Amino acid sequence: MSDDGFPSQRQDQPGREHAMRPAPDYAPRFPGSGRLADQVALVTGGDSGIGRATAVLFAREGADVAIVHLAEDRDAQETRAAVEAEGRRCLVLRGDVGDPVFCREAVGRTHESLGRIDVLVNNAGEQHVAQDIEEITPEQIERTFRTNIFGFFYMVQAAMPHLADGARIVNCGSVTAVRGSPGLLDYSATKGAILAFTRSLASSLAEKGIRVNGVAPGPIWTPLIPATFPEEKVAEFGTSTPMGRAGQPNEVASCFLFLACADSSYMTGQFLHPNGGDAFGS
Incomplete structure (x- = not known):
């Protein structure tokens, strides 16, 4: 392990935050100022990482939150406890965003339990390493696209009947959308699709008063990392950035907050780039 890297470690997909060493830093760093007071946010992949x-940051800013997760029950309950510690309600929804039926159920339960939906955060994603395109199976391609971009379509389609003038959608992209990644071909392709999806959807929904933006993180210390890469890559993760380290989830959450609140009221179709100084990814 280097001074700026991480201990060697490996997990199975999709990864567990409670088993990571060191634990990612997700805690909000500043007092809340009511920027999402009495609003409701639905966050996919909300159990861990970004x-x-x-x-938790949305809760500190006054929002009730519904989180969608795939199978990591312990992580999801820890997120729920953290949201509730901020004095807000948290609805936990277990299911696969690649299933349009589940997406409709998740949106319906959120609206029924929390009363409204003001912000949709499409964050759930998966990635798998393959050094040669011939190694990527049709099943892997279909699965990666189903989670990473089909799920975005399904969640937006399900949410639209509940999104009023002033609602916001924030999509999680990646530095790989513009820089590429030779070992993550299918993942990078989905992130490029998210870039185009976000900008196109922003134009489509502008007349409805719904803003659509995105965040394109660089290397961030989340469960996806030890669940994706071999131990030697995990140990040096993020050290090649100009800043010389990986980012923490709470260094990215502030970008989602900015795009989810009125601070960004004259922005739509845009991306923020918390990537440690990677100019090629901006």
Whole structure:
């Protein structure tokens, strides 16, 4: 382990935050100022990583939060406890965003339990390493696209009947959308699709008063990392950035907050780039 890296460690997909060493830093760093007071946010992939940090920060800013997760029950309950510690309600929804039926159920339960939906954060994603395109199976391609971009379509389609003038959608992209990644071909392709999806949807929904923006993180210390890469890559994760380190989830959540609140009221179709100084990814 280098001074700026991480201990060697490996997990199975989709990864568990409670098993990471060191634990990612998701806690909000500043007092809340009511920027999402009495609003409701639905965050996919909200059990851990960037999704957890975003959910807890939204709660500190006054929002009730529904989080969607795939199978990591312990992580989801820890996120719920953190949201409730901020004095807000948290609805936990277990299911697969690649299933349009589940997406409709998740949106319906959120609206029924929390009364409204003001902000939709599409954050759930998965990635798998393959050094050669011939190694990527049709099943892997379909699965990656189903989670990473089909799920965005399904969640937006399900949410639209509940999104009024002034609602916001924030999509999680990646530095790989513009820089590429030779070992993450299918993942990078989905992130490029998210870039185009976000900008196109922003134009489509502008007349409805719904803003659509995105965040394109660089290397961030989340459960996806030890669940994706071999131990030697985990140990040096993020050290090649100009800043010489990986980012923490709470360094990305603030970008989601900015795009989810009125601070960004004259922005739509835009991306923020918390990537440690990677100019090629901005």
